[in-house]
Amino acid sequence: MKVSTYNQEGKEIKDIELEGSIFDLELNSNLVHQVVVSQMSNRRQGSAHSKDRGDVSGGGKKPWRQKGTGRARHGSIRSPLWRGGGITFGPRNTKDYKKRIPKEMKRKALFMALSSKAKDGELFVIDNLKTEDHKTKTIKKIIDSFNFSGSILIVLPGYDKNIVLGAQNLPKVETMPAKNITALELLSFKNILITTDAIEVIKETFAK
Numbered sequence: 001m002k003v004s005t006y007n008q009e010g011k012e013i014k015d016i017e018l019e020g021s022i023f024d025l026e027l028n029s030n031l032v033h034q035v036v037v038s039q040m041s042n043r044r045q046g047s048a049h050s051k052d053r054g055d056v057s058g059g060g061k062k063p064w065r066q067k068g069t070g071r072a073r074h075g076s077i078r079s080p081l082w083r084g085g086g087i088t089f090g091p092r093n094t095k096d097y098k099k100r101i102p103k104e105m106k107r108k109a110l111f112m113a114l115s116s117k118a119k120d121g122e123l124f125v126i127d128n129l130k131t132e133d134h135k136t137k138t139i140k141k142i143i144d145s146f147n148f149s150g151s152i153l154i155v156l157p158g159y160d161k162n163i164v165l166g167a168q169n170l171p172k173v174e175t176m177p178a179k180n181i182t183a184l185e186l187l188s189f190k191n192i193l194i195t196t197d198a199i200e201v202i203k204e205t206f207a208k
Contacts, residue, residue: 001014001017001018001020001024001118002015002016002017002018003015003018003023003118003123004125005125005126005127005196006124006125006126006127006146007065007126007127007128007144008128008129008145009045009129009141010142010145010147011145012116013127016125016196017145018118018199021083021111021207022111022114022115022202022203022206022207023111023114023115023118023123024115024118024119025108025111025112025115026112026115027112027115027116028084028108028112029150031105031108031109031112032109032112032183032187033074034105034109035090035101035106035109035183035184036107036109036183036184036187037099037183038099038100038101039106039183040184041097041098042097042098042099042101043098044097045094046093046096046097047093048091048156049090049091049092049093049154050087050090050091050092051074051086051087051088051090052087052088052090052092053076053078053079053080053085053086054078054086055086056085056086058075058077058078058084059077059078059079059085062074062075062076063076063077070089072138075097076169092157092193105152106182106183107206108188109182109183110181110182110183110206113183113186113187114186114192117186117192122190122191122192123191123192123194124146124191124192124193124194124195125191125195125196125199126195126196127195127196128195128196128197129142129154129156129160129163129195130160130162131162131163131166132162133162133166134161134162134165134166134169135166136164136166136167136169138166138174139163139166139167139170139173140170143170143173143193146191146193148190148191148192148193149190150172150176150189150190150191150195151172151174151188151189151190151191152172152173152190152191152192153174153175153176153185153186153188153189153191153192153193154167154174154175154176154193154194155175155176155178155181155192155193155194155195155198156175156176156177156178156195156198156203157177157178157195157197157198157200157201158178158179158201159177160175160178163175174189177201178194178198178199178201178202178205179193179201179202179205181202
């Protein structure tokens, strides 16, 4: 698959041939959906936790005797019926949301997401992305030259302090090293801006 390559001024400089086994696959929506849902599930912290009647304090003895008071019978102030008592069927942090995803499925879903972006014209290849400073206006000038519409994920060959710091204050713009991208990241953004060096990292990291 041939795509245009741009410089930092957003001008087209040449065409390059992308690896067909990575950027020209047919989309299997069921596979991609399964992988993305699994990746979202694996990121759940599961930190929501409520106390049941065995966790709350107090209630060591019966509030009042069973009969003769004219009031309803109760055995403990830790009952969910009482204010400050335990929660019935509340969330517990003992639940594990993690799902195992075979490596081959993750790899195929990633390549299908890249292929989909390339075919939809939402994958932009830049020959090089370097700045002398980490100012936000420097990165904004580069991004504005492409006339993007929607959110942007900048895929870098590795960690670049100037690019990361310069982009972090821009709304709907994120950066990520190529070796860490997943189908979930790619499909969470409208546009993908990727360097030619990052494409090589993807080949080395994910392609057989």
